[in-house]
Amino acid sequence: MDLPPVGLGTMGIDESDVVAAAVDAGYRHVDTAQIYDNEAVVGRGLAAADREDLLVATKLWTDSLAADEVRAGTERSLDRLGLDAVDLLYVHRPRGGYDPATTLPALERVRDAGLTDHLGLSNFTLDQLRTAADYVDIAAHQVEFHPFFRSKSLLEHARRHGYPLVAYSPLAGGRVFEDPTIRAVAEAHDTTPAAVAIAWVTSHDPVVTIPKASSREHLAANLAAADLELTDDEVARIEAIEREEELFPE
Template sequence: MDLPPVGLGTMGIEDAAVVRTAIDCGYRHLDTAQIYDNEAVVGAGIAAAAADRDDLTVATKLWTDALGATAVRPATETSLDRLGLDAVDLLYVHRPRGDYDPETTLPAVEAVREAGLTDHVGLSNFEPEQLAAAREHVDVAAHQVEFHPLYWRESLLADAREHGYPLVAYSPLAGGGVFEDPTIVDIADRHDTSPAAVSIAWVTSYDNVVTIPKASSQSHLSANLAAADLQLTDAERARIEAIEREEELFPE
């Protein structure tokens, strides 16, 4: 998929006005999930915004209790009802656990795609061997993973490059952890910008990685969009890559 460098992660957003503001600011990739319990909020924001629906990439995710062979389609239809959409652009398997079985879940998701309820199938929080197994059943359009300066997986980056799909990085600010990291803070000071901007710029500096930070205020929404234009030097990128990676926020 051809996704913009910065989209909107909506976990925790409970006000449709935030989604509308994001779209009005220029966001064109909106990411939600069944487990966020806010698909209706996202849908209301989309309906209220001036942007053409065809210009938006809307993604949602099937939770682990909706991955049985007979559960996938009705769960997808429920998500569409909440969003107020006929189809989503990207439908993820949120985590490969619970009712997940690649032999039954993925053919059911592919059937949903063939029925026109989604344009693309994505995966989220998969390991490399799980990705390989999934590719036997579906074309993987995107893989969403935790990816930030304090935690990222070279093996997942390599798999995305080898097989030609984007990594969609969630929690690019490490849950606020980047605001206290001395390397990130120092680089931000050198650029007269924020640690958030440095982190987003670093994540999106990889040619096959996009990100979906959450923000609520118009100022933060605009700043996150602009951060992708910040140019880090090779030396700065290397300093960030050398940060000890131990702070996984959402372990499997």
């Protein structure tokens, strides 16, 4: 898939005006999920948007992953979103009713029925990705990825198989604002640690990211951060931060 460098992550967003403001600011990739309990909010925010120019993604939670639940779960999400189809439909986590031999063919049938254009995976291990690839073409893989936590093996798999890695939590829950290396790079560019973190994440081809923001100021700043060019040395210095902190472990 050809995803923009920065999209909108909506976990925790409960006001449709925020989503509408993001689209108005230029966001063209909006990501939600069943477990966020805000698909209806996102749908209202997208109601006036031009769907031809917008990519909408949602994720099936573990209770919608059994083969006989996949289509019904997808239809419930579409009803909440007010859409006939989403552009990208993920398996949120390979747990609960998930069985690659039955869940993934059921997702293929959902795609064949026109309820989604692409199928993605989220929070899969390398072994789980390899197994899934036997059943489905992976359009995207969404994972936690930020200066304090990233998986080189998952990044390499995405590169080798030609799909984007969609990075969530690029600001590490706000921890990037406290790190001295990131703060120093931000000062050198007269920008914010948030912008540096987003620029660092998107410097890793083929990684795109979906930070959450609520204010128009932060929405615009996150979108513009993809244009910040870090030097090779700055990228390497951030890469060398000795801190592994996974915010959302399996």
